């Protein structure tokens with residue numbers, strides 16, 4: 001099993017690229033954002049509680065996403081590996097993921113971090129607002145908060161992964177096709 005983190009701020013292209021990469025390399029794409037939105041769409045109690053936090057652009061509690069990921073890891077074994085998108089989001093989620101993988105004889109093999117200019121992030125998310133129906137895309141102040149939360153709580157994971165020698169920065173500017181080419185290049189070195 002080969003396990004990758006697709007990392008980067010909101011709007012950096014994690015979801016867009018993950019779908020294509022998962023197909024190309026036969027990886028299981030696990031997006032905690034998608035899982036949480038599925039809970040909201042299904043109208044579950046958990047979804048109702050989490051939607052308020054998500055619509056403000058804040059992070060949901062670590063335990064919630066850690067439990068979701070643990071369940072998925074144990075219930076999807078038939079693949080070449082996992083592609084984690086939007087998880088982990090805090091150092092404590094990273095420690096939990098490492099522990100989960102280690103206990104199952106796996107590890108995080110590479111962390112691919114999409115670097116995108118601030119203005120481009122905002123431009124992409126505002127452009128998506130009409131189509132996505134996501135409440136966290138509608139309000140520019142919420143978009144800025146999501147970017148701030150990323151800097152404060154999520155970016156420290158980069159240092160954590162650098163120390164393990166698995167940090168790979170990737171230029172996330174340009175066309176979807178160009179960025180896909182860069183990502184596949186780095187991933188082929190690992191797989």
Ligand code: AP5
Pocket residue numbers: 008009010011012013014015016017032033034036053054055057058059060061062065085086087088089093124125127128136146172173174175176179
């Ligand atoms: P999540 O769903 O993970 O959202 P996010 O990180 O805010 O990022 P996005 O999904 O908006 O962006 P993306 O990087 O996937 O880019 P995309 O490919 O879509 O999280 C949502 C919320 O859930 C969080 O705020 C939090 O509340 C909660 N949550 C989720 N996980 C959590 C966790 N682990 N812990 C705690 N809370 C958690 O692209 C964006 C747009 O740009 C698209 O329209 C796309 O078509 C377009 N685009 C992509 N690439 C390009 C390109 N090269 N050029 C032009 N346009 C492009």
Ligand code: MG
Pocket residue numbers: 014015016031033086
């Ligand atoms: Mg996404």
